[in-house]
Each structure stands twice: as C-alpha cells, then as structure tokens.
Amino acid sequence: MDLFGSFALTLAFICAVYAFIGGVFAIRTRHPLLVKSTRQAGIATCILIFAGTFSLEYLFFSDDFSSAYVVAHSNRDLSAFYKVAALWSGQEGSLLFWSFLLAIYVFSVLMTYRHKNGELMPYVGVVLAGVQIFFLTLNNFVASPFKSLGVAGVGGAMHFVARADGNGLNPLLQYPEMVIHPPNLYAGYTGFTIPFAFALGALLARYPGEKWIHLTRKWTMIAWGFQTAGVLLGAHWAYAVLGWGGYWAWDPVENASLLPWLTATAFLHSVMMQEKRGMMKVWNVWLVFITFLLCITGTFLTRSGIVASVHAFAQSSIGNWFLGFIGVILLVCFVAYFKNRDYLKSENQLDSIVSRESSFLFNNLILLVSCIAVLSGTLFPVFSEWLSSSRISVGAPFFNKVNVPIGLLLLFLTGVGPLLAWRKTSAESLRRNFAWPLGIGLIGGVLAFAFGFRQFYSLICLTLCVFVAATISMEFYRGAKVIRARSGASFLASGVDLTMRNTRRYGGYIVHMGMVLIFVGLAGVAFNKDVQKDMQPGQTMQIGQYTLRLQSVDSKPEKNYTAERMNVEVLRDNKQLMMLYPERRKFNTTEQSGTMVAIYSTLKEDLYVVYAGISPETEVPVIHAYLNPLVKFIWFGGAVVVLGTLVALLPNRKSVLVLSAVHQTVPHAIPGQPLAQPFRPTPAMREGRD
C-alpha cells in the first residue's frame, strides 16, 4: 500500500506540473481544449492526492509496521479515533495532510467554476497548481511519508523489514481536541490559498475588482471560520492538557496561527469598502497576499525549528524550502502588482473621518499593528541573536503588555463601527446613536467596579464589552422592531427574519457578540488564583470558596496507558459538592507521561485541578489547584463566533413582507414624472445605515 501511495503522489506531482505549465500556455494561446485539459489535470491532481492520503490512513488502520511513518506514530493498541489523528502527528504526514486539505479546496473551486468565469479561472488554476507543486515536491522528494523500514543486507541490497509494534502516538496528541484542532487550523491555513489564487489571478488577468471579491468572499469566510475554530480549539487543548492553568502562552506556534487570522479579519472588513465603494483595492489585494504569506511563514516557523516552541517539529532543512517558497511568492506578488497597479485605482474617496469607511480603516490599522507586534515579538529573539549575539526571550508578559491595549482599541471600534454611517455621520446622528450604548456601557463599568473589578484593563475591558453588546443589541432591536410593526410577528421571529434577510450583516454582528464574550472571559484573567501543595490522603487545601480533600491516589491500567489518579473531594461551605479525578497517564510504549486535568466549570469560574506528580523532596503527591474566573465565556464566545460565521455564509432570504408593505405606501416612480408623494426615508436610511 505504501507503494500505491507513493505512486499516487508522484502522479499527482506530474499532473500538477502539467496543470501549471499547460495553464500558462492556455492563458497565452486561449485554446479551449488546452484550458479544459489543464483544468482536468488540476482535478486529477486532487483525486490522486486523496488516494495517497487514504493509502497512508490504510497503513495506520492495518497496523502495517513495515512503514517507517506508521512505526513512528502508531501502535497496535492505539484506538481507531487516534489512528486518524496519527496522520498529522509527524512532519511527513502533516505535510501530506496539508496537501490533502488544499486538494479538497482546489477540487471544490475547479468543480464549482468549471463553466463560469472563463477568463479568470485559467489564471486561478495556474496559481493553485503552483502552490500544489510546492507541497507535492515536499511530499515526494523531501519528506515522503511512504518510506519503508529497510536494512542493508549482504552485498548492500536492501531488505524490507516489519516491526512487531510501533512506538505509539505522542501522548500530548491523545486527546479529543487534538483530533479536531489540527484539521481546523490546517483547513484555515490551506483555505487562504483560494482568495490568494483569486486575488493574484484577477490581478494578472486585470479582472474586474468587485467580481473576484464577490467570488472569494465565501471562501475567505470559510477559511476564516476554520482558522478561528482551530485557534480556539488549540487554546482549549492547551487549557485541558498542558496543565499550567492557562490557555494562551504566546508560544511561537500559537502566534503563527494568530498572524494570518489577524490579517484575514482585516481583509473581511476592508473588502466591504471595495464592494460598496470601489475603494481600498491595493490594500485588499495586499492583505490577501500577506495573509497567504503569513500562513506559509507560520508553517516555516513550525517546521524550521528557527524559534523554540513546545509545538515545533525537530530542526530540519525543510525550513529552507519554505523560505525559498516565501521568496518566490513575494517576487511573484511584487511583479504582478507593479505590472498591473494601474488596474487597482480607487473609484471613490473617503468623504469624512467620522464614517463607516474610516472606522474600517482604523480597524484594519489596529489589526495590522497587532499582527506586527506579534510577528516582531515572535521573531525578535532570532534577530537579536543575529545582530547582537545575545539571547533574548520574549515571553507572555511582553505580548500581554503590547497586545492588551491594542485589543481594547479594537473592541472599542467593534462597538463604534456599526453606529457610523457610510460616507459621513452627522453630529446629531452621533449623539442619537451613541447616547444609549455609551450610557449602558458606563453603567456596566460602574457595576463592574462595584463588584470588585479594580484592575485597570479588566475594568476597561468589561465596560467596553457592555458598550459593544449594547450597540449590537440595539441594531437587532431596531431592525426587528421595524419588521414586527410591518408583519405583526413576534419579536424573536422578527429578529430571525431580520438576520435571514441580511445574513452577512447580522451574521457579522453575531460574530462580534461572540468576540465580546471572549473578551469577557479574558477580563477574568486578572483574578486568577492558584495554590500548590504536597498532600497526603486525608489532607485538605483551600482555594477561594472551595476546600479540596485528597481521598486517595489509585492506579488504573488502560489499553494504551496506565493512569495514576487522584480522588479529590470538593467541598463548598463544608458541604460535599462533587468529586474530581485529575490524573497522570504513563503511556506503555513511549514511557512518556501526560496530564489529565479535572475541571469543575461554572459560568462564574473554573476550579482547575492538576495532579502535578510526586514531589522528589517529600515523595508525596502534589496537587496544583487554580481558580480561573469567567473562562467559560471564552469557549461559549468561540461557539457564537462560529455560529455567526455560519449564518453569514447563508444566502439572504427575500424580503417579501417588507416589499408588500412598501408597495402599499410608496408609489412606483414613473420615468419622467415626479412622485405623487415624496418618499420620506427613516433617520437610519438618511444616515445610510441600511
């Protein structure tokens, strides 16, 4: 089967090369048969990559321990669930998985637009094939997952051997989140290839601006949704598995996943200015280019070992390949831009600093500054060592100090943006729109202060959260009120109707609401507490309002590991609340150990208990308990963000009810004749807010 997989990937490489070279000729000659055959070569490339990937999974499921990759990342006792995840647990497999996800996107794009956008698609196909060639080069010639275990026999001939069992999967990866976190994150990374291909293709083809933007919007949102889910699942994995009480350590690999998310978020906002007003064309094209470049840079950081990280793969020469690829992409982007920059001329200009457009502009600026702060902080130790030969660490305190104010500014703009009108906002409108949300926000701040939120950033964060939530709620309330007045439906039904009529706008607001919830969760960090204690069975420790009593420590053999488990009784006000079972797992094959945190989670706080091991000094079990307020808001907010993204992807429902009402009140305009009754727009319509 490894031969089959290897053969499929080689064929895929050949097809991709043909799709690329044939595509270039098809663009030049515009020969319909050549265009068709290169598109089909692109589709064949994807199918062959699927075949290669499934053959590697087959090797895992059939426990084929003649394959070096299977030996390194699986064993017989590994459950089927984790055998799926074993595919991306090593460098070679994860690169194949990257190709696989990219192939899904490419296949979908080529099939969706096979009879549409004939002028643009050959360019898009060439760009996609170019990216696929790079990854297939790695899959075939640099990091092939289809290497067999071989030993040199007499006379130098190779004999293939098979091991009785494999080394097993890395214990840190044997958690449910690890089965869904990497696919989400990779689907985000690879998904940004599609807007990149469309942007570069449209620039090369000088294709009308709004059209490519319109075509790629959904693909960008899909990739963004996956990236968001991936980042949050990664944070949840770190929280539940690594056992240090936090969810974001600003590790270089975590940062690498955040970088394209920041620029893609900026793009999703600024793209509206191009769609609505034909502005920011150059900016948008470069945002897409930079997002894709940051995806590759993130992979480079993970693969090259240039920065130390708990996530990083071993240092290898593969980083040079990525560096070369980044160089090629940059060169292509610069050349394409300089040759066609006149095509990216803005159609309109900004009329006022107090407008929806300028709020998007500032939102973009802040997201980009955040991106620069994270990127420079991540790479600074490397540059510092090159320039001054001294090693510097850039840890979480630096990133928090720099990014917290930036994040709060962004949160403020999230609330301000929807209150501003396109083109220009009058002073009266500002007063009218800001009065309530600002008042509610301030009341929220005072209440937070009264309830003990005295830490400066936490207090500001909560005040802003209330302000933004009020803004969003008012947008829903106003819209639903109008629909309710016309249709007579309930308020909830009117709200749903409103959302379904403009899914993009109201889906976006749901995403913003999710972000507000995430920020509420982040505000809780200022009140984290932790206690560590060596404990004999029967002893107790106190954290917040909870008393923890260690009842016993027992050992439980499982199929793939042995769990050493603490039985911890949790008491509140001297009454038993529940039992928690934090454990340490020792994996049979690797002899490595892992933590399994026990969490009692409420909306108010998480009681997070870690069995930290046996103290070498006292030789008694060590328990480390944390009290983390508001953490649940982060996970709940993440789910709301994903829900909002899904809503925004839905097509708009036709507004039948409103149209019939409008027909009754506003007469049709007859060309050449004035309207019988003057049309009186609502204040919101006058301000250009829908």
Next chain:
Amino acid sequence: MTSVRVRKRFPWTILCVVLTLGLVAATLRAQQTDKAKEIGGKLLCGVGTPMCDCKQILTQCNHVGCRNSSGMLKTLDEGVANGDSETTIVQRFVAEFGTAVLSEPPKSGLNLVAWYLPGTTLFAGVLLVFFVISRWRKRAVSAPAAPGAGAEISPEMLARARARASRETQD
C-alpha cells in the same frame, strides 16, 4: 494580689503576643509569597538547559521535579526571605543564566525596538490615515463639477444614483 492578677493575665498576654506574631509572620509570608510570585513572573524556567527547556514563566512551570524550576524557585524564595530587592534577585538570575532568563526583553539598547515598534507603527498608521483622508477631501473639494451638473436629472441618472446608493448603504 497584684502578683496573682499578673499571673492570671500572663497566659493571655503570651497568647496575644503569639497570635500577633503569628499574624505578622503570616502577613509577611503572604507578602513574601506575593513578591516571589511577582518576581517569578518576570523570569523563565529552564532557559537554554537540556533538563527542562519548557520556557514557561518560572512560577507557572508545572513540571514537578523539574531540576531548573525547583532550584530557581528556591533561590528566589531565599532572596525574598533575605529581603533582597527585586533588581538584586533578578540580576542574580541574569548572572547565572544570561538575559534569556528574563521573560521580556530588557528596556535598553537594541531591545527597545521590540518595545517601541508596535506603538510607533500605530502612531505612524494613524498619521497616515489622517493624511490620506485630508488629501482625498482636498482633492474632492478642488475637483471641477461633473459635466451636466446643474442640469435637470434624467430618470436614468436617478435610477443609477439610486442603485449606487442602495449598493453603498447596504450592510
């Protein structure tokens, strides 16, 4: 009589003194723990050593038995108990492990680039946005009136304007 009263009060006095001393000791201990946590937050565990290169914040290192964190935390606690200043304690670690032991770059020399880059970018960006907007506005004011301006608005022009307004104001 007096001696009896003194004798009677003596155990209470002792108890009060012990309790006060206990309270003071507990407060000092809590202050020491807080101080140790604060200083520990500025240091990284296991920098550049093969034993535990976890690079976690020293007081967050969750590797029990980690030879770095145990030793480093002991040094930290001793420093705090001796009443050493934060600078002295931190310098002690820097002398042993180098500047890489610090969880954030020192605010001096080349490291200032890391600290000032985000703020400078933000400031420059804001200036740029204001500059671009003011230039656009000036250009819009000085631009000549469109041909046909002032003439009667045809239905086609009105329809075009309405379509544009609709496109630009939705969302």
